[in-house]
Amino acid sequence: xxPPLDLTNLPDADVVALARKGRESAFRELIRRYERPVFxxxxxxxxDRETAEDLAQDTFIKVxxxxxxxxxxxxxSSWLFKIANNVAIxxxxxxxIETVSIDGSPHAATAAEVEATSFDVVARQESxxxxxxxxxxxxxxxxxxxxxRPEYRACxxxxxVEGRSYEEIAATLxxxxxxxxxxxxxxxxxxREALGGERE
Amino acid sequence: MEHRHLLPxxxxxxxxxxxxxxxxxxxxxVEHCAQCSTELARQRRLVGALERLPHLEPxxxxxxxxxxxxxxxxxxxxxxxxxxxxxxxxxxxxxxLAGVSAGIVCVTLTLATLWIGSRLDVAxxxxxxxxxxxxxxxxxxxxSLVTSILGQGAADTLLASGVMGVTLAATGLLLTILLAAxxxxxxxxxxxxxxx
Numbered sequence: 001x002x003p004p005l006d007l008t009n010l011p012d013a014d015v016v017a018l019a020r021k022g023r024e025s026a027f028r029e030l031i032r033r034y035e036r037p038v039f040x041x042x043x044x045x046x047x048d049r050e051t052a053e054d055l056a057q058d059t060f061i062k063v064x065x066x067x068x069x070x071x072x073x074x075x076x077s078s079w080l081f082k083i084a085n086n087v088a089i090x091x092x093x094x095x096x097i098e099t100v101s102i103d104g105s106p107h108a109a110t111a112a113e114v115e116a117t118s119f120d121v122v123a124r125q126e127s128x129x130x131x132x133x134x135x136x137x138x139x140x141x142x143x144x145x146x147x148x149r150p151e152y153r154a155c156x157x158x159x160x161v162e163g164r165s166y167e168e169i170a171a172t173l174x175x176x177x178x179x180x181x182x183x184x185x186x187x188x189x190x191x192r193e194a195l196g197g198e199r200e
Numbered sequence: 201m202e203h204r205h206l207l208p209x210x211x212x213x214x215x216x217x218x219x220x221x222x223x224x225x226x227x228x229x230v231e232h233c234a235q236c237s238t239e240l241a242r243q244r245r246l247v248g249a250l251e252r253l254p255h256l257e258p259x260x261x262x263x264x265x266x267x268x269x270x271x272x273x274x275x276x277x278x279x280x281x282x283x284x285x286x287x288x289x290x291x292x293x294x295x296x297l298a299g300v301s302a303g304i305v306c307v308t309l310t311l312a313t314l315w316i317g318s319r320l321d322v323a324x325x326x327x328x329x330x331x332x333x334x335x336x337x338x339x340x341x342x343x344s345l346v347t348s349i350l351g352q353g354a355a356d357t358l359l360a361s362g363v364m365g366v367t368l369a370a371t372g373l374l375l376t377i378l379l380a381a382x383x384x385x386x387x388x389x390x391x392x393x394x395x396x
Contacts (some may be wrong), residue, residue: 021274021275021278022272022273022274022275022278024267024272027267027270027272028263028267031262031263031266031267032263035257035258035262035263036255036256036257036258037255039255039256039257039258039262040254040255040256043256044256052258053258053259053262056258056262057262057265057266057269060266060270061266061269061270064266064270065269065270065271141249141250141253142253156250160247160250160251160253161250161251161253161255163251181212184212185208185209185212188212188215188243188246188247189208191246191250192242192243192246195246
């Protein structure tokens with residue numbers, strides 16, 4: 001068995017190299033470094049703790065099982081955020097489709113058919129987990145972020161929570177630099193509007 | 201610049217802390233314009249609030265759940281190196297001793313190889329003896345196998361048929377084994393399909 005390594009001070013590229021050599025501790029170190037940023041990004045995108053955990057898990061599994069495709073000239077975190085954003089956006093799109101079906105079949109021609117194919121979401125008592133979520137994402141600014149379009153949300157979170165440059169965000173989200181700047185500008189504007197009546 | 205307020209993009213430049221030739225006049229304007237100064241302060245407060253947002257923590261079992269679905273594969277050369285490292289002593293004197301011993305072994309083996317190379321005729325002679333011994337041993341083993349399975353008569357017939365006969369018999373045996381394996385596999389596949 002290989003002697004235990006101290007990985008905490010190694011750069012990402014070196015930890016990835018060790019993971020490629022089959023060192024389990026290197027995989028764990030990568031998870032330790034990025035579980036919180038990745039989970040935070042996804043949680044703020046989907047606003048459901050359980051779903052966010054599942055999606056963050058998918059993100060890590062995708063990345064860690066394909067480390068052989070990682071190119072050291074790019075930041076590992078950018079790759080992680082790219083996958084995280086993609087899984088979150090995919091989930092939001094799917095959820096949007098499901099939400100429509102709750103309101104009734106899109107093929108319903110009459111009001112009676114709409115009523116027949118729709119169902120009510122039963123009000124549930126708030127669980128301890130939901131209380132936790134409400135506490136975590138319940139501040140005015142979190143609510144204002146939640147009201148943004150998903151594309152704006154991803155950009156503003158990467159810019160100001162993760163401290164990424166415009167260029168990095170453009171590379172991470174596969175968007176033109178100008179689009180990223182526009183999204184962030186509009187997101188800030190909408191946030192200011194939303195927080196207008198409250199102390200920012 | 202003195203005659204108009206800053207555009208939203210220009211405020212963004214100041215909020216992002218951009219440096220450069222075009223930013224100095226914007227800063228100068230903000231110092232004298234109360235409206236732009238207020239707008240910039242509001243933007244900075246918003247950005248400050250965003251930057252103070254904490255990272256949220258997944259459940260404590262998160263890493264465990266991820267690792268249970270990650271394939272950790274150790275390449276053969278890493279395994280080989282690890283195995284070698286297990287034999288390397290930890291302490292320095294022991295390492296020196298092991299190094300000297302390995303050196304002596306290497307030198308001895310090299311000298312032995314060189315000696316064998318210089319006496320190639322002797323090496324060839326011993327090699328021939330070895331090959332003959334192996335051949336006669338294999339033939340005796342095959343003969344006793346055939347005798348015990350097919351009887352003395354079949355063994356005598358096989359020996360009488362010469363090299364050609366032995367080759368044909370061996371080929372026939374191999375083909376029979378191969379055919380049996382293919383048939384068994386076909387039967388197993390058919391049974392598996394029926395079950396599923």
